[in-house]
Amino acid sequence: MDFLHRNGVLIIQHLQKDYRAYYDFLNFMSSVGDPRNIFSIYFPLWFQLNQTVGTKMIWVAVIGDWFNLIFKWILFGHRPYWWIQETQIYPNHSSPCLEQFPTTCETGPGSPSGHAMGSSCVWYVMVTAALSHTVSWMDKFSVTLHRLTWSCLWSLFWLIQISVCISRVFIATHFPHQVILGVIGGMLVAEAFEYTPGILTASLSLYLKTNLFLFLFALGFYLLLRMLDIDLLWSVPIAKKWCANPDWIHMDTTPFAGLVRNLGVLFGLGFAINSDMFLLSCRGENGYKPRFRLLCAATSVTALQLYRLVHVPTHTEHLFYVLSFCKSASIPLTVVALIPYCVHTAMQPRGKKIN
Numbered sequence: 001m002d003f004l005h006r007n008g009v010l011i012i013q014h015l016q017k018d019y020r021a022y023y024d025f026l027n028f029m030s031s032v033g034d035p036r037n038i039f040s041i042y043f044p045l046w047f048q049l050n051q052t053v054g055t056k057m058i059w060v061a062v063i064g065d066w067f068n069l070i071f072k073w074i075l076f077g078h079r080p081y082w083w084i085q086e087t088q089i090y091p092n093h094s095s096p097c098l099e100q101f102p103t104t105c106e107t108g109p110g111s112p113s114g115h116a117m118g119s120s121c122v123w124y125v126m127v128t129a130a131l132s133h134t135v136s137w138m139d140k141f142s143v144t145l146h147r148l149t150w151s152c153l154w155s156l157f158w159l160i161q162i163s164v165c166i167s168r169v170f171i172a173t174h175f176p177h178q179v180i181l182g183v184i185g186g187m188l189v190a191e192a193f194e195y196t197p198g199i200l201t202a203s204l205s206l207y208l209k210t211n212l213f214l215f216l217f218a219l220g221f222y223l224l225l226r227m228l229d230i231d232l233l234w235s236v237p238i239a240k241k242w243c244a245n246p247d248w249i250h251m252d253t254t255p256f257a258g259l260v261r262n263l264g265v266l267f268g269l270g271f272a273i274n275s276d277m278f279l280l281s282c283r284g285e286n287g288y289k290p291r292f293r294l295l296c297a298a299t300s301v302t303a304l305q306l307y308r309l310v311h312v313p314t315h316t317e318h319l320f321y322v323l324s325f326c327k328s329a330s331i332p333l334t335v336v337a338l339i340p341y342c343v344h345t346a347m348q349p350r351g352k353k354i355n
Contacts, residue, residue: 062266
């Protein structure tokens with residue numbers, strides 16, 4: 001493992017030396033894989049375009065990030081910006097210097113990369129959905145066009161994944177092998193969901209049972225290892241110790257913060273899809289009109305960008321987790337139920353009663 005780490009540091013130094021001028025672009029590509037953008041940008045757009053794809057996207061993102069958390073706890077992966085300070089393989093304290101950035105100081109373990117895993121699983125869903133759509137309207141004489149579309153979409157997929165991986169390595173928050181593991185893991189999770197159509201018609205009971213299972217398994221795994229004197233939050237104090245700027249440490253990068261965020265989103269989606277507002281609007285007569293979908297998509301994306309202005313207080317850890325869960329649950333409730341219902345109401349002729 002030290003071999004991978006040491007060579008990874010050399011790659012990071014090379015990237016930071018030769019590609020510093022591209023920092024803004026690489027920082028943008030890092031945000032492309034941010035799990036929070038999956039819920040605030042990709043999901044509202046795709047759900048209004050295709051409810052099946054949007055629903056699958058949430059399941060894939062939540063389950064993928066849950067697996068990412070479990071593997072982080074198992075693999076105990078170091079991050080470059082603190083590993084060079086903690087390792088003993090460099091003689092006479094001659095550890096290399098890695099530049100840090102405002103997005104460097106994530107506090108959870110580093111392997112596999114959550115950004116790379118989230119990006120690959122969600123983009124895998126989008127690419128496969130787009131290809132399925134093109135197949136449905138192409139006739140037998142369009143084989144060449146289908147092959148061209150297939151090549152373009154998968155080339156775009158790999159271009160985005162490589163860019164996200166390079167950006168995460170560049171800012172010294174991941175080693176190269178960690179982002180590679182993340183991409184492979186994300187694709188495997190997404191591919192597994194190609195064979196689980198039951199989630200598309202899941203009842204509220206199934207959503208609640210899945211939420212409970214994910215929470216209890218993660219909590220039980222954490223408590224079990226604590227009983228064995230294994231601290232799964234070992235990375236948090238190390239991250240705080242070696243981060244160049246204390247202001248770059250954020251509570252929403254801790255392991256349990258991601259778990260709470262994902263459980264909140266899945267919980268909210270279950271209630272939203274099984275609500276009367278969703279059935280009346282998205283499954284009603286307006287639900288199939290392009291104008292209705294465009295208005296819902298534009299309004300949803302705008303509203304979720306305003307959500308970014310709402311900051312959950314971090315002075316009390318337990319309060320942070322509770323409010324973070326509530327904020328996350330409100331995202332699918334807003335996108336799936338509230339906004340479509342409001343748009344549906346606004347599109348009704350005056351004087352017509354809404355049942």
